[in-house]
Every structure is written in structure tokens, then in C-alpha cells.
Amino acid sequence: xxxxxxxxxxxxxxxxxxxxxxxxxxxxxxxxxxxxxxxxxxxxxxxxxxxxxxxxxxxxxxxxxxxxxxxxxxxxxxxxxxxxxxxxxxxxxxxxxxxxxxxxxxxxxxxxxxxxxxxxxxxxxxxxxxxxxxxxxxxxxxxxxxxxxxxxxxxxxxxxxxxxxxxxxxxxxxxxxxxxxxxxxxxxxxxxxxxxxxxxxxxxxxxxxxxxxxxxxxxxxxxxxxxxxxxxxxxxxxxxxxxxxxxxxxxxxxxxxxxxxxxxxxxxxxxxxxxxxxxxxxxxxxxxxxxxxxxxxxxxxxxxxxxxxxxxxxxxxxxxxxxxxxxxxxxxxxxxxxxxxxxxxxxxxxxxxxxxxxxxxxxxxxxxxxxxxxxxxxxxxxxxxxxxxxxxxxxxxxxxxxxxxxxxxxxxxxxxxxxxxxxxxxxxxxxxxxxxxxxxxxxxxxxxxxxxxxxxxxxxxxxxxxxxxxxxxxxxxxxxxxxxxxxxxxxxxxxxxxxxxxxxxxxxxxxxxx
Amino acid sequence: xxxxxxxxxxxxxxxxxxxxxxxxxxxxxxxxxxxxxxxxxxxxxxxxxxxxxxxxxxxxxxxxxxxxxxxxxxxxxxxxxxxxxxxxxxxxxxxxxxxxxxxxxxxxxxxxxxxxxxxxxxxxxxxxxxxxxxxxxxxxxxxxxxxxxxxxxxxxxxxxxxxxxxxxxxxxxxxxxxxxxxxxxxxxxxxxxxxxxxxxxxxxxxxxxxxxxxxxxxxxxxxxxxxxxxxxxxxxxxxxxxxxxxxxxxxxxxxxxxxxxxxxxxxxxxxxxxxxxxxxxxxxxxxxxxxxxxxxxxxxxxxxxxxxxxxxxxxxxxxxxxxxxxxxxxxxxxxxxxxxxxxxxxxxxxxxxxxxxxxxxxxxxxxxxxxxxxxxxxxxxx
Numbered sequence: 001x002x003x004x005x006x007x008x009x010x011x012x013x014x015x016x017x018x019x020x021x022x023x024x025x026x027x028x029x030x031x032x033x034x035x036x037x038x039x040x041x042x043x044x045x046x047x048x049x050x051x052x053x054x055x056x057x058x059x060x061x062x063x064x065x066x067x068x069x070x071x072x073x074x075x076x077x078x079x080x081x082x083x084x085x086x087x088x089x090x091x092x093x094x095x096x097x098x099x100x101x102x103x104x105x106x107x108x109x110x111x112x113x114x115x116x117x118x119x120x121x122x123x124x125x126x127x128x129x130x131x132x133x134x135x136x137x138x139x140x141x142x143x144x145x146x147x148x149x150x151x152x153x154x155x156x157x158x159x160x161x162x163x164x165x166x167x168x169x170x171x172x173x174x175x176x177x178x179x180x181x182x183x184x185x186x187x188x189x190x191x192x193x194x195x196x197x198x199x200x201x202x203x204x205x206x207x208x209x210x211x212x213x214x215x216x217x218x219x220x221x222x223x224x225x226x227x228x229x230x231x232x233x234x235x236x237x238x239x240x241x242x243x244x245x246x247x248x249x250x251x252x253x254x255x256x257x258x259x260x261x262x263x264x265x266x267x268x269x270x271x272x273x274x275x276x277x278x279x280x281x282x283x284x285x286x287x288x289x290x291x292x293x294x295x296x297x298x299x300x301x302x303x304x305x306x307x308x309x310x311x312x313x314x315x316x317x318x319x320x321x322x323x324x325x326x327x328x329x330x331x332x333x334x335x336x337x338x339x340x341x342x343x344x345x346x347x348x349x350x351x352x353x354x355x356x357x358x359x360x361x362x363x364x365x366x367x368x369x370x371x372x373x374x375x376x377x378x379x380x381x382x383x384x385x386x387x388x389x390x391x392x393x394x395x396x397x398x399x400x401x402x403x404x405x406x407x408x409x410x411x412x413x414x415x416x417x418x419x420x421x422x423x424x425x426x427x428x429x430x431x432x433x434x435x436x437x438x439x440x441x442x443x444x445x446x447x448x449x450x451x452x453x454x455x456x457x458x459x460x461x462x463x464x465x466x467x468x469x470x471x472x473x474x475x476x477x478x479x480x481x482x483x484x485x486x487x488x489x490x491x492x493x494x495x496x497x498x499x500x501x502x503x504x505x506x507x508x509x510x511x512x513x514x
Numbered sequence: 515x516x517x518x519x520x521x522x523x524x525x526x527x528x529x530x531x532x533x534x535x536x537x538x539x540x541x542x543x544x545x546x547x548x549x550x551x552x553x554x555x556x557x558x559x560x561x562x563x564x565x566x567x568x569x570x571x572x573x574x575x576x577x578x579x580x581x582x583x584x585x586x587x588x589x590x591x592x593x594x595x596x597x598x599x600x601x602x603x604x605x606x607x608x609x610x611x612x613x614x615x616x617x618x619x620x621x622x623x624x625x626x627x628x629x630x631x632x633x634x635x636x637x638x639x640x641x642x643x644x645x646x647x648x649x650x651x652x653x654x655x656x657x658x659x660x661x662x663x664x665x666x667x668x669x670x671x672x673x674x675x676x677x678x679x680x681x682x683x684x685x686x687x688x689x690x691x692x693x694x695x696x697x698x699x700x701x702x703x704x705x706x707x708x709x710x711x712x713x714x715x716x717x718x719x720x721x722x723x724x725x726x727x728x729x730x731x732x733x734x735x736x737x738x739x740x741x742x743x744x745x746x747x748x749x750x751x752x753x754x755x756x757x758x759x760x761x762x763x764x765x766x767x768x769x770x771x772x773x774x775x776x777x778x779x780x781x782x783x784x785x786x787x788x789x790x791x792x793x794x795x796x797x798x799x800x801x802x803x804x805x806x807x808x809x810x811x812x813x814x815x816x817x818x819x820x821x822x823x824x825x826x827x828x829x830x831x832x833x834x835x836x837x838x839x840x841x842x843x844x845x846x847x848x849x850x851x852x853x854x855x856x857x858x859x860x861x862x863x864x865x866x867x868x869x870x871x872x873x874x875x876x877x878x879x880x881x882x883x884x885x886x887x888x889x890x891x892x893x894x895x896x
Contacts, residue, residue, distance in 0.1 A: 064618055072614035075578055079596060079607055086597025090675050093589025094850045101586035102861050104579030109868045112571035113875045119894040125878050168664035171851040350668035382670060474597030475674035476683060484604050495615055498626040505624030
């Protein structure tokens with residue numbers, strides 16, 4: 001039997017993170033640009049104005065290039081659950097597999113079928129059929145986001161299941177509570193909206209480049225009109241769902257919230273840090289070193305946002321480990337208590353299996369009851385020390401704050417563009433055009449940071465409280481994972497270069513060269 | 515009444531059907547493996563790329579759905595096989611990743627590596643993708659070296675449930691001649707189907723003639739390797755499961771017995787084989803016959819589906835473990851819970867809807883055969 005080592009867990013995480021980060025370079029643009037080009041085509045069908053058709057076709061070409069590489073990275077992600085997280089795949093496959101299958105049946109085929117009409121059907125099907133195909137392609141892409149985000153949300157907030165000791169896995173008991181869990185709903189809207197914001201930034205930024213170059217003025221202004229309004233509405237809704245997201249985290253993943261704020265010692269009426277720098281001298285959660293070198297905070301806002309009460313107590317890292325503070329379910333347990341309970345759960349499962357194998361029904365019933373009582377802390381039984389419970393605080397802290405700052409910046413930028421455009425001043429505002437162009441990468445950065453908060457912030461859990469990453473792994477050597485990691489890294493990087501190269505050429509060529 | 519056992523059988527049927535559809539759609543890969551050999555001019559090559567490029571997403575999506583459906587319905591297979599036969603699956607994924615960008619990127623300026631590189635990617639996907647999928651599916655009959663011990667989850671230092679028995683992690687399947695014969699059969703079948711597809715779709719006499727000519731040299735190896743695999747499998751030992759105790763044992767002629775004991779599947783299997791042979795044979799004998807792809811396509815779906823059904827039905831272990839045969843996966847011990855299979859069965863009712871819109875869309879796009887002018891006049895051509 002291969003003994004697991006930290007290196008295998010780290011490389012498996014690295015491979016998954018790398019694949020996911022590459023995947024997320026392409027998916028948000030597919031989601032956002034997809035809606036924008038569909039709106040443009042709708043305007044074309046409604047008005048008959050050929051300029052809208054030209055604009056649609058131009059953005060559609062960029063959509064296609066981007067879509068292909070999103071598909072390429074996506075297939076790896078799906079199968080990596082099996083190849084690198086084999087234990088996970090069995091332990092929760094009964095619940096987790098379903099959204100992936102539904103994604104394939106209901107979303108991918110819709111995309112695959114209608115994308116081919118969208119690209120090749122301009123002269124083969126009627127205008128309306130074509131328009132429907134474009135919308136259906138985007139609907140398919142968005143539905144696929146829905147199902148995979150439902151799956152991800154379930155890992156953060158496992159609901160609708162119970163543990164079956166006979167099969168040694170979690171089994172689904174309520175499909176609707178998984179699909180409609182508040183975490184899933186909020187995650188879907190927050191994530192898709194982030195794609196829409198990126199779509200807006202991309203269209204406004206690329207169009208600004210045409211204005212800088214004094215080319216394609218009419219096309220660029222038309223695109224900016226659609227892109228900026230779409231972008232502003234999306235960015236405002238994004239902020240709203242961001243609030244919902246933080247609220248969900250505070251209720252279900254208090255450690256993640258503490259890491260997002262760098263909050264080691266909890267307090268009532270906690271303030272929200274607007275800008276802060278962490279102190280690298282802080283080595284341990286209980287060393288009494290001030291975690292911040294510098295911070296500006298808005299008083300009481302964290303309590304208000306997290307608990308909808310300006311005076312509520314927000315637990316810090318230390319409180320979560322030491323326990324003893326009041327929660328809505330009673331006094332919080334300490335790490336040591338949860339760990340003990342988790343070890344009892346794991347031992348009860350082992351005893352249950354033994355009892356079943358010797359047909360000792362009474363003992364099996366006893367052990368099963370013991371297991372059920374302690375199951376909610378099952379994952380803690382795999383942890384050795386309290387430090388393992390703490391995610392990488394600087395990564396989560398800076399990712400979160402930078403993401404929020406960028407989100408606010410996007411709202412301001414879109415509002416400014418709309419204002420200038422409305423007053424017919426945008427065409428001559430060279431400085432604003434440059435800002436728009438240079439802001440495109442920031443949309444990508446914000447999206448990646450959001451995923452870093454969500455995924456690094458929930459460490460060590462593959463499934464919150466139930467299964468830590470080290471128990472979710474496949475039995476392979478870490479060298480094997482290293483090899484595939486670098487193979488995929490080289491491949492994805494090469495393809496990214498090609499994608500960017502093609503995009504730039506297409507943009508340079510412009511809609512008239514189409 | 516819908517029992518748990520019924521649902522497990524139903525889902526094994528869905529998996530088998532998806533495998534059948536995938537095997538048919540691998541004609542795209544078969545065509546990619548002949549991009550360089552079948553065409554003599556750039557126009558011809560572009561034409562081949564573009565007719566295949568209208569279809570590649572279906573194959574790709576079917577593969578992804580096959581994976582997702584397998585995960586949802588038989589998660590123990592997903593965890594055991596993908597995590598265990600790591601290298602085979604990674605190689606398959608790697609070459610499908612190459613494919614996903616290659617159509618869209620190849621003719622676009624600024625693509626860094628040039629059209630020839632992307633076409634080589636397509637060639638590699640065509641060559642390895644078909645062959646390796648065939649080899650992987652053959653292990654459903656020949657077995658793999660793994661063990662499953664769910665009790666391992668309670669061991670803090672090595673909690674892995676499914677363990678592979680050797681450090682080759684799937685590559686050892688390439689040393690088994692029976693696996694190789696199915697790999698080669700799938701490869702040559704995909705090529706033969708691609709040729710039938712070209713005969714059907716292209717409005718280009720030269721390519722059509724050439725397709726008919728090389729159909730011979732692909733169809734014969736296909737038939738030979740297919741027969742080797744089928745006869746060898748039907749007359750070798752199979753992995754039988756005792757329905758009451760769940761104990762797995764080696765049984766002589768198990769797969770042959772399965773066919774005999776399930777005459778409906780036997781009927782479909784024979785019909786499928788006849789369909790494939792008819793589609794290929796008539797295309798070889800008659801220079802005017804263009805519908806071979808439909809006969810051999812439906813035949814492929816039915817044949818592959820039947821083959822997988824006999825690997826899982828009639829108390830057979832569909833993913834056998836060897837030498838630890840008691841670890842073998844059956845549709846009973848590897849399946850999802852009754853609740854999940856039920857929920858997924860409701861979702862599966864959407865499959866006919868999906869098939870209807872695919873058919874409708876396909877019809878709308880394929881009213882006439884394609885020639886190089888169509889490609890040149892298409893603003894999105896590859």
C-alpha cells in the first residue's frame with residue numbers, strides 16, 4: 001500500500017489549481033462575450049442594420065477562439081476528479097457525479113449543437129433560427145456553469161446527503177436542496193456575473209483601441225454602448241451577490257471569513273478592512289503578534305455584513321480553534337473537541353465494518369449510532385494539529401481585498417464610460433480610452449482572485465468538515481502527478497500563447513477584415 | 515415496479531449506449547488520422563478538415579458526457595479506473611485537449627505554431643485517441659490489476675480506497691494482445707467509418723474515389739482485429755458474479771454464455787455486425803452507394819452497446835480486477851445509490867430531446883454535400 005505523503009497532496013492540488021486557473025482564463029469571456037454578441041445579433045434581427053451583423057460576427061470570431069481553449073481545459077478538469085481525487089470520487093460521487101452528468105446531457109450538447117449553426121449557419125438557416133442558435137449556445141454555456149457551480153457549492157456547504165457506513169460513502173437524499181442551496185444560487189450568480197463584467201471590459205477595452213487608432217469609429221461606439229451598459233449592470237449585481245457570498249461564508253465557513261479579513265482575535269462590532277498590510281512577523285495563530293502592519297477599516301461593517309447586525313461577534317482564527325464563543329447553534333466547539341469527535345467517527349466506522357464482518361448486529365448498531373452522532377466532524381479526525389485548519393491567510397486576505405477593490409473600480413469605470421459616451425465625449429477622451437484598454441487584464445485578475453478566495457480559503461477541506469484534501473487523494477506517486485502537471489502546464493501555456501496571438505491578429509484585422 | 519436492480523441495469527444500458535455512440539462518432543478521429551495520407555493538395559486537405567470540423571464537437575461532448583454519466587451512475591469505476599489507470603486516461607485526455615483547439619486555431623493568422631502543427635495534433639488525436647480508448651475498453655473483458663478496500667478510509671495515513679497493483683498505472687494494458695486487438699479494431703473501424711463519411715458528405719470525385727480505394731486496406735484489418743478480439747473474448751474465461759454472495763469467479767465461455775442467455779442482445783449484436791459489414795461491403799462493391807455510413811454507424815452503435823451489455827449484465831463483473839478478482843466492479847457494487855440513480859433516470863429522459871434537436875440541427879446544416887467552394891465561401895471556415 002502506498003503511504004500518502006504531503007508532496008502528493010500538494011502536487012495534486014497544484015495540478016487541479018493550475019488546470020482550473022487556466023480554464024478560468026477562458027470561461028468568463030465565453031459567458032460575457034456570449035451574451036453581448038447575442039444582444040448585438042438581436043439588435044441586427046430587430047433593426048435589419050448590417051452594422052450590427054458585422055459587429056456580431058466580429059465578436060463571434062473572438063468568442064470561437066476563446067471557446068475552443070475553454071473546452072480543451074475543461075475536459076481535463078472533469079476527469080481530474082477521478083484521476084487525482086479518487087477517494088473523493090467514491091466518498092461523495094453519489095452526489096457530486098450527478099451535476100457533472102447533467103452538465104453533459106443538458107448543457108454541453110446544447111452548446112455543441114447550436115455553436116455549429118451559429119458559426120456555419122449564417123447562409124443556411126433563417127435569421128431567426130440563427131439568432132435562436134446563438135442564444136441557445138450561450139444558454140448552454142451558462143447552464144454548464146450552473147451545474148459545475150452547484151457541484152462546487154456543495155463541496156463548500158454539503159447538504160442533502162447522509163453517510164452510509166455500509167457503502168462507506170455519502171449518499172444523496174435531497175436533490176433539490178443541493179440544487180437550490182443558498183450557496184449554490186449565490187455562487188452561480190456571482191460567478192456568471194463576473195464573466196459578464198469581463199465581457200463588458202473586453203468589449204469596451206478592445207473598442208477603445210479602435211478609437212485610439214481612429215479606426216472603425218461607428219462599430220467601436222456601437223460596441224461600447226452595449227458593452228458599458230451591460231458591464232455596469234453586471235458589476236452592480238456582482239457587488240450585490242458578492243455581499244451574499246460573504247454572508248454565506250460567514251454562516252458556513254467562519255475560518256474562511258477570518259482568513260479573508262486576517263482576523264485572528266474575534267470581536268463584537270468588528271470593522272471591515274478597506275486596505276491593509278499583513279505583518280509577516282505573525283508566525284502562529286496564538287503568538288499575540290499584531291497581524292497587521294497597517295490597516296484602514298470601516299467600523300462595525302464586518303459584523304453588519306457577516307451577521308446583519310452591527311454589534312455581532314465575528315470569531316477570529318484563534319476563537320475558531322479554541323471554541324467557546326456563542327453561535328446560533330450554541331457554544332462553538334474547539335478544534336480539539338471536533339478532532340476527538342472526528343476520531344471517534346472514523347474509529348466507529350472501522351468498528352462497524354469489523355462488527356458487520358463477524359455478523360455482530362448489536363455491536364454494529366451501536367457503532368453506527370456512535371458514527372452518526374459524530375459524523376459532522378468526520379474530517380477533523382484526519383487532522384493532527386490545529387494549524388492544519390488554517391488556510392494560507394496572506395493569499396486569502398490579499399486576494400479578497402484586491403478583488404473587492406477591483407470590483408468597485410469596474411463600477412466606477414463603466415459609469416464613467418457611460419457618462420462620457422452619453423455626452424458624446426468618449427470618442428475624444430483618449431485618456432479614458434487608454435484606461436479602458438489597460439483595464440481588460442484586471443477583469444481576468446479579479447476573476448482568478450475570486451477563485452483563490454473560494455478555494456484556498458476553504459483549505460484544508462475538499463468537502464467542508466467532512467473530508468480534508470489529504471484523504472481525498474488518488475493512490476499514485478507524486479512523481480507521476482509532477483510529470484502530468486508539467487505536461488499540462490507546457491501545453492496550456494503554449495495554447496494560451498496561440499490564443500492570444502490569434503485574438504490580437506483578429507482584433508488588428510478588425511470587423512471590416514472579417 | 516422500478517427496483518434498485520432495474521435502475522442499475524438501466525444505467526448500465528445508458529453507459530453502453532453512450533459508448534456505442536462514442537464509438538460511432540470516433541469517425542472524426544479516424545478521419546483526422548488520414549488528413550495527410552488521403553489528401554494530395556491543400557484544397558483537399560482543407561475540405562477534409564472542414565467537413566470533420568463540423569462534427570468534432572459531438573464526439574468530444576459525447577466523451578465528456580460518457581465520463582460524467584459514468585461518474586454519476588458508477589462512481590466506484592470512476593474513482594478506481596481513472597485514479598488507477600492514470601497514464602492511459604491521461605494520455606487519452608492529453609490528445610483530446612490537442613484536438614479541442616486545433617480546428618478553430620489552424621487557419622487563423624497569429625496562431626504561433628502554424629497550420630501543419632495543428633493538423634499534426636489532429637493526426638495524433640486520431641491515432642492515439644481511437645487506439646487507447648479501444649485498449650481501455652478491452653480491459654472491461656480482460657481485467658486490470660487493482661484492489662478495492664473501502665475499509666482503508668479509516669486508516670489515517672493511507673486512506674486510499676482503490677489501489678492499483680503495479681507502478682505502470684494502466685500502461686500495462688498495452689502488453690495484453692487482446693487489449694491491443696480491440697485498440698487496433700477501434701482504430702481501423704474509425705478510419706473505415708471516416709471514409710464512409712467522406713463518401714457520403716463530400717462533393718469531390720477525386721476524394722470520393724480515393725476513399726473507396728483505401729476503404730479496403732482499412733476495412734480488412736478492422737474485420738481481422740475485431741474477429742480476433744470477439745472470438746478470443748467469447749471463448750476465454752469471464753468474470754462471473756454469484757448474485758447471492760457477490761463472490762466473483764472465473765467462468766469458462768462466460769461472455770459466450772451471456773450472449774446465449776440473453777438472445778435479444780445476441781440478436782442486436784448480430785444485426786449490428788451485419789450493419790457494419792453491409793455498410794462497408796456495399797460501399798466497396800458499388801461505386802454509386804453513398805449511404806454506407808448510416809448502416810455502419812448504426813451498426814457500430816448497436817454492436818458496441820451489445821458488447822458492453824454482455825460485460826455487465828447476467829451477473830458479470832464489468833470492470834474485472836485481476837489477480838484480486840474479489841475486488842472486481844459489478845453494476846451492483848459500483849453503482850450510485852437508488853436515490854441518485856432514480857434522480858438521474860429522470861434526467862435521462864432528456865436524452866431523446868437532445869437527440870431530436872441534434873438531428874434537426876444536423877439536417878438543417880447538411881442539406882447538400884460539401885465541396886471546396888462551400889469552404890471558401892464560408893466566413894468561419896477552418
